Amino acid sequence: MRRAIPLLALVCLLAGGCSAWRTFFPSHSYETEPPELPANLGAPALLVFTKTNGFRHEEAIPAGLALLEEIAAEKGWSLFHTENGAAFTPEILSRFAVTVWHNTSGDTLNPDQKQHLREWLEQGGGFVGLHGAGGDPSYDWAWYVEELIGAQFIGHTMGPQFQDATAVVEDRTHPATRDLPERFVHHEEWYSFDRSVRERGFDVLVRVDESSYSPELHLLWMDEDLRMGDDHPVVWSRCLGRGRTLFSALGHLAAAYQRPEMKSLLGGALSWAIGAEGPACDG
Numbered sequence: 001m002r003r004a005i006p007l008l009a010l011v012c013l014l015a016g017g018c019s020a021w022r023t024f025f026p027s028h029s030y031e032t033e034p035p036e037l038p039a040n041l042g043a044p045a046l047l048v049f050t051k052t053n054g055f056r057h058e059e060a061i062p063a064g065l066a067l068l069e070e071i072a073a074e075k076g077w078s079l080f081h082t083e084n085g086a087a088f089t090p091e092i093l094s095r096f097a098v099t100v101w102h103n104t105s106g107d108t109l110n111p112d113q114k115q116h117l118r119e120w121l122e123q124g125g126g127f128v129g130l131h132g133a134g135g136d137p138s139y140d141w142a143w144y145v146e147e148l149i150g151a152q153f154i155g156h157t158m159g160p161q162f163q164d165a166t167a168v169v170e171d172r173t174h175p176a177t178r179d180l181p182e183r184f185v186h187h188e189e190w191y192s193f194d195r196s197v198r199e200r201g202f203d204v205l206v207r208v209d210e211s212s213y214s215p216e217l218h219l220l221w222m223d224e225d226l227r228m229g230d231d232h233p234v235v236w237s238r239c240l241g242r243g244r245t246l247f248s249a250l251g252h253l254a255a256a257y258q259r260p261e262m263k264s265l266l267g268g269a270l271s272w273a274i275g276a277e278g279p280a281c282d283g
Helices: 007-014 060-075 111-122 142-149 254-258 260-273
Strands: 045-049 078-082 098-102 126-130 153-156 163-169 183-188 191-193 203-209 216-219 222-225 233-240 243-248
Touching (some): 045 060, 183 254
Antiparallel strands (some): 153 191, 163 183, 203 233, 216 222
């Protein structure tokens, strides 16, 4: 982990406190009583999970949830939202086609719940992770970061934190990206990772052009270079056994979920993860 990242928590404390403190002093709460599902939950259904034992994206979570609900309604899917990790049981997971980890953070599941999620995914479930779901400075669950997300977050732009940059669509055939322009400008807190997931066999769908923004962290006396070079993925997918998984590093700001590119990306990602479009994962 880069030495500058903990200073984000220090700055928040000096300013009067903020949820960045939870990134480095996370909660360790694990629910054991599962939520009650609605009686009218139809199929296919999305399980949207927004639990945060670390940093909480206070504005992005409700904005993204509203967009996910809009997409589900348009496509005729059911959606159930929870912050209860005890939803990850074989019985409850069997009711869902996809789980969306929307700006989750910290260690959100106990060991049994982690195992249930892994088995469900490898046996054909779908996973879509958004922004903070891959943005912890470290992970207690090695499988999650190494196999599901595929790379370790090492820092994000700071000074300025939010910048316009050019996103380059690499795969115009995937349901998540086929309706996107070849290049589009997006305003984001840009994540960097310890490696490109391409080298681990993930399918890179979108990368960011580092020449279009400043991939650096400037904070107090710290200056950190966050460049990954020409291969800087921000959206990628892979098959995990028979499961379909996709991660997008986009989505820190609430305004991101008002952009047509984000709706197109998430709608296509969910259609693929749910098994309605695109090639199957045969394991």
